[in-house]
Amino acid sequence: MEKKIKVGMADLKVATEPDKLVTLGLGSCVGIALYDFKTKVGGLAHIMLPDSKQARKGDVNAAKYADTALSVLVDEMKKKGVSKQRIVAKIAGGAQMFKFNNGASDIMRVGTRNIEAVKKGLAEYRIPITAEDTGGNFGRTIELDTKTGSLFIKTISKGEKTI
Amino acid sequence: MQLTPIEMDALKEVGNIGAGNAATSLSQMINRRIHMNVPLVKLLPFDEVAELLGGPETEVAGIYLKVLGDAPGSILFVLPVESGLALTDMLMGIEPGISTDFSEMTQSALMEIGNILxxxxxxxxADMTSLSLQPSIPALSCDMAAAIMSVILVELGEVGDTALVIETEFIAENRDIKGYFFLLPDPGSLSIMMKAIGVGL
Incomplete structure (x- = not known):
């Protein structure tokens, strides 16, 4: 029986075929979906912020930040027998939900900064991005299918698609 | 972040007075009596905030603005879709229930409502605390609850994993209109507010 495993905000999970990893309502947050076609192991992180170095002292939630989430997710997948060289990534999210006329402040552009940080991190790990659906001003629910590695994206105003 | 029961009570009172004033304005705007329930003050983990609004994927209208001045922060006023539409119908003097989606007209009416509230x-x-507090121009977004809430949670995410939520529910007579106020003081602002109302933090 395939299960749908929910990944919360500032959370990450790993699953194997035939389960699905789902995260609901990504706004400015970014969903990082990692997948290995050989072992059919998938990992999904729902990150909120670009950089753990900006965290206050004692904040230990690695899944909240692009840089730390990525390293934990890769490690978790390795534990399931995945070799790093085989991992590919699909990313989605990083929207700007509210637009202010008087120029966007840093916090408003957090979606863009999240996307940049995720891409930078993936590049450092030499993990190729095979597809992405990022930016815009709308929310996304995403679902990683560990049978195929496809990422299903659902929105309210822009329909559905699979990347 | 930890709050004592006295501080929780003080915040509840702050929320109560603020929402009471907003409910009066709203009721004058749509010319109907508005009931308001006692605000709940909660420290909630990120994931549970969207549950308040009916689940992460529930479509809602969010009006977001920054609080500027002595105790900066953010306000997010969230309405379930049906409530938002019924409210704008009332504001525009048509039978509630006629509008079925967010047109440009209803969006601009909602912005105005958010602004006034x-x-x-x-x-x-400001009256209660003798602090100087001004609202920024509001921004509107109609989308998934989680996506909308994430905007303020991200701000809070830089300081912790829980959100301080001052929740308020408006119910217009004969019409179930629910709206939720989330007052989110910036980290330093909470103690400024507490001091101003005479509760040490």
Whole structure:
């Protein structure tokens, strides 16, 4: 029986075929979906912020930040027998939900900064991005299918698609 | 972040007075009596905030603005879709229930409602605390609850994993209109507010 495993905000999970990893309502947050076609192991992180170095002292939630989430997710997948060289990534999210006329402040552009940080991190790990659906001003629910590695994206105003 | 029961009570009172003022403005705007329930003050983990609004994927209208001045922060006023549409119908003097989606017209009406509500909310807080507080121009977004809530959670995410939520529910007579106010003081602002109302933090 395939299960749908929910990944919360500032959370990450790993699953194997035939389960699905789902995260609901990504706004400015970014969903990082990692997948290995050989072992059919998938990992999904729902990150909120670009950089753990900006965290206050004692904040230990690695899944909240692009840089730390990525390293934990890769490690978790390795534990399931995945070799790093085989991992590919699909990313989605990083929207700007509210637009202010008087120029966007840093916090408003957090979606863009999240996307940049995720891409930078993936590049450092030499993990190729095979597809992405990022930016815009709308929310996304995403679902990683560990049978195929496809990422299903659902929105309210822009329909559905699979990347 | 930890709050004592006295601080929780003080915040509840702040929320109560602010929302009471906002409810009066709203009721004058749509010319109907508005009931308001006692605000709940909660420290919630990120994931549970969207549950308040009916689940992460529930479509809602969010009006977001920054609080500027002595105790900066953010206000997010969230309405379930049906409530938002019924409210704008009332404001535009048509039978509630006629509008079925967010047109440009309803969106601009909602912005106006948000603007007035937030201003009256802040006025009450400013009076109570003798602090100078001004609202920024509001921004509107109609989308998934989680996506909308994430905007403020991200701000809070830089300081912790829980959100301080001052929740308020409006119910218009004969019409179930629910709206939720989330007052989110910036980290330093909470103690400024507490001091101003005479509760040490």
């Amino acid at each position: 937030a201003a009256s909310y802040l006025n009450a807080l």
